[in-house]
Amino acid sequence: MYEIFADLHVHIGRTKNNKPIKITAARSLNFENIAKECVERKGINVVGIIDCASPYVIEDIEEFLKQGDAYEIEDGGIIYKNKVCIILGSEIETSEINEEGKTGSAHNLCYFPKLKDIKAFSNEMRNHIKNITLSSQRADISAYELIDIVEKYNGVLIPAHAFTPHKSFYGNCTSRLERIFKEKYKKIPAIELGLSSDTFLADKISELETKAFLTNSDAHSLPKIAREYNKMLVEDISYKELFKAIKNEDGRKIICNYGLDPKLGKYHRTYCEVCGKNIEGEAPVTKCNDCDSRNITMGVFDRIEIIKDKKETKSPKNRPPYIYQIPLTFIPGLGGKTIEKLIDNFETEMNILHKLSQDDIEGVVGEKIAKNIVMAREGKLNIQAGGGGVYGKVCGN
Ligand SMILES: [Zn+2]
Ligand SMILES: [Zn+2]
Numbered sequence: 001m002y003e004i005f006a007d008l009h010v011h012i013g014r015t016k017n018n019k020p021i022k023i024t025a026a027r028s029l030n031f032e033n034i035a036k037e038c039v040e041r042k043g044i045n046v047v048g049i050i051d052c053a054s055p056y057v058i059e060d061i062e063e064f065l066k067q068g069d070a071y072e073i074e075d076g077g078i079i080y081k082n083k084v085c086i087i088l089g090s091e092i093e094t095s096e097i098n099e100e101g102k103t104g105s106a107h108n109l110c111y112f113p114k115l116k117d118i119k120a121f122s123n124e125m126r127n128h129i130k131n132i133t134l135s136s137q138r139a140d141i142s143a144y145e146l147i148d149i150v151e152k153y154n155g156v157l158i159p160a161h162a163f164t165p166h167k168s169f170y171g172n173c174t175s176r177l178e179r180i181f182k183e184k185y186k187k188i189p190a191i192e193l194g195l196s197s198d199t200f201l202a203d204k205i206s207e208l209e210t211k212a213f214l215t216n217s218d219a220h221s222l223p224k225i226a227r228e229y230n231k232m233l234v235e236d237i238s239y240k241e242l243f244k245a246i247k248n249e250d251g252r253k254i255i256c257n258y259g260l261d262p263k264l265g266k267y268h269r270t271y272c273e274v275c276g277k278n279i280e281g282e283a284p285v286t287k288c289n290d291c292d293s294r295n296i297t298m299g300v301f302d303r304i305e306i307i308k309d310k311k312e313t314k315s316p317k318n319r320p321p322y323i324y325q326i327p328l329t330f331i332p333g334l335g336g337k338t339i340e341k342l343i344d345n346f347e348t349e350m351n352i353l354h355k356l357s358q359d360d361i362e363g364v365v366g367e368k369i370a371k372n373i374v375m376a377r378e379g380k381l382n383i384q385a386g387g388g389g390v391y392g393k394v395c396g397n
Contacts, residue, residue, distance in 0.1 A: 002234070005044050005229050007048070009048055009091075009192065012025065013220070021056065037225055049086060049088065050089040052112075053090035056133050058119055076239025088112050089112070090109075091107055096172075158192060160192050162194060162197075164196065170205075188211065196300035196386065202304070215322070232253065233253050233255055256323055261383055264326065266386050268301050271388025272295070331369070332395070334369060
């Protein structure tokens with residue numbers, strides 16, 4: 001067995017011939033470029049591409065397989081250059097009735113072993129989605145119904161960014177996943193934590209003790225791939241091995257989660273839409289202290305304070321550690337060119353963030369930046385929390 005890195009939530013901006021898939025994502029973010037970025041720069045071994053149910057993307061995948069550098073394997077997934085395994089996925093927004101009887105919406109990550117499976121899934125989802133060619137579209141069914149369709153085509157469903165305010169189960173629909181999935185709850189092997197939460201926060205909810213936690217980038221551009229990722233122990237890179245690791249079977253496992261300090265996420269604290277800023281104060285904050293408005297965007301940190309059922313964090317025994325990482329783009333003084341230079345010298349961002357000594361880094365970018373990178377690694381930089389859709393900020397020391 002050996003260690004691999006997996007990032008299971010990467011979007012597609014456009015197809016190779018420029019058809020829009022996720023309009024807010026970068027144009028260069030297409031199937032082939034993602035595969036190359038994982039191999040050449042990020043050192044990611046398993047990547048989940050989450051817009052593969054779009055018929056336009058399916059055309060790209062078929063073309064990609066014809067080029068000869070990539071092939072499908074029996075255990076599921078597409079191997080490219082013998083270095084990365086691409087997992088075909090689809091992010092679907094389901095329609096839920098929340099606990100106040102209003103409509104809520106939640107994002108679901110659906111993964112499939114083979115191209116033929118996701119093709120069949122796509123075909124069936126046409127009946128539930130208006131525009132199947134676009135990313136993360138809303139379906140007219142609930143997750144309770146969706147999970148049956150996913151399983152019919154050999155897939156697995158995982159709740160996406162489970163706590164974010166607008167499009168997630170805990171953020172928008174429920175305080176307990178079990179109320180949504182009922183007797184099917186046991187079919188869900190994991191949840192995705194999302195950028196604004198971490199293991200420490202999520203383990204305040206007891207129904208999550210039996211679920212694995214995933215840390216994925218939700219990348220909308222190539223550089224953002226692997227800003228969060230999972231380190232896993234597997235026998236090989238494939239769909240089958242990936243899910244064995246997620247389910248902790250036969251010695252496969254998630255070794256640790258690498259993720260942003262949740263304060264850096266876009267929805268960490270509650271934000272007043274009237275004042276246009278985060279609301280200070282002890283969580284849970286549910287109205288503005290300055291203007292008294294309840295026109296707020298709930299923070300993930302505040303939301304978890306409201307719905308938690310444990311007094312303090314108590315993780316189950318097999319819970320892997322969560323390691324904070326501050327991506328290079330967040331580090332003060334680091335622009336695009338300098339990042340380029342670092343990656344030219346040290347191959348991957350992971351090397352720079354976790355492995356190299358200050359001396360090594362200093363040789364390339366000077367003392368001040370090297371010091372900031374090492375202090376970020378050690379959690380010694382101050383962070384101003386994000387909220388209302390605005391990322392948190394590293395403010396130096
Ligand atoms: Zn989403
Ligand atoms: Zn206010």
